[in-house]
Amino acid sequence: EAGVAQSPRYKIIEKRQSVAFWCNPISGHATLYWYQQILGQGPKLLIQFQNNGVVDDSQLPKDRFSAERLKGVDSTLKIQPAKLEDSAVYLCASSFWGNQKDIQYFGAGTRLSVL
Amino acid sequence: AQTVTQSQPEMSVQEAETVTLSCTYDTSESDYYLFWYKQPPSRQMILVIRQEAYKQQNATENRFSVNFQKAAKSFSLKISDSQLGDAAMYFCACSTGTASKLTFGTGTRLQVTL
Numbered sequence: 499e500a501g502v503a504q505s506p507r508y509k510i511i512e513k514r515q516s517v518a519f520w521c522n523p524i525s526g527h528a529t530l531y532w533y534q535q536i537l538g539q540g541p542k543l544l545i546q547f548q549n550n551g552v553v554d555d556s557q558l559p560k561d562r563f564s565a566e567r568l569k570g571v572d573s574t575l576k577i578q579p580a581k582l583e584d585s586a587v588y589l590c591a592s593s594f595w596g597n598q599k600d601i602q603y604f605g606a607g608t609r610l611s612v613l
Numbered sequence: 614a615q616t617v618t619q620s621q622p623e624m625s626v627q628e629a630e631t632v633t634l635s636c637t638y639d640t641s642e643s644d645y646y647l648f649w650y651k652q653p654p655s656r657q658m659i660l661v662i663r664q665e666a667y668k669q670q671n672a673t674e675n676r677f678s679v680n681f682q683k684a685a686k687s688f689s690l691k692i693s694d695s696q697l698g699d700a701a702m703y704f705c706a707c708s709t710g711t712a713s714k715l716t717f718g719t720g721t722r723l724q725v726t727l
Contacts, residue, residue: 501657529713531714538719539719539720540617540704540706540717540718540719540720541658541704541715541717542717543714543715546713546714554714587656589656589658591658593713595713596713597713599646599663599665599708599713600708600713601660601663602658602660602713602715603660604650604657604658604659605657606655606656606657607656607657609656
């Protein structure tokens with residue numbers, strides 16, 4: 499079965515520019531997650547979707563970050579405007595049910611460098 | 614809120630030897646799950662092993678096993694017969710409550726030498 503697909507793999511932008519990342523989860527997975535992984539740290543959840551509804555976006559910087567999952571399948575994460583501290587790997591993950599025992603399957607991530 | 618602590622930034626093991634990676638966690642929940650994920654240079658996080666908190670028996674997956682000490686809130690990973698392909702970052706993580714959000718530790722970089 500196909501895994502979680504993410505694009506692009508790398509992105510370099512200047513501060514104050516905008517950027518978007520795309521994620522296509524494993525077919526049939528209701529739950530989709532976006533994590534931010536800063537160098538030297540573990541991933542931190544930004545937002546969790548259950549189908550096309552938001553379950554948790556408590557750590558999403560809503561003044562500059564936005565995410566959508568309009569049809570309950572693929573998702574887009576946007577940053578506008580980007581800051582230097584947004585340099586990180588953005589990981590997308592999906593799981594079947596979205597409960598605590600679920601295994602989350604991760605994509606290869608997008609490495610963002612903000613100059 | 615839960616916290617996960619990995620106190621070993623780096624570990625090294627010789628091929629075919631055994632290594633143990635440490636993890637402690639803190640949560641006020643009684644029902645939770647613990648995970649070890651591996652992240653190779655390709656960046657894709659891969660599940661290594663999962664432990665249900667209400668199960669006393671330690672989880673095992675082939676060469677990987679855990680030592681789950683619930684009272685001490687400790688969850689260490691043992692890798693037996695280490696292979697070159699085991700070299701990666703290893704993250705300990707916890708999920709609690711009705712949501713499945715994972716809280717990760719800061720990771721341990723494992724080197725495997727010949």
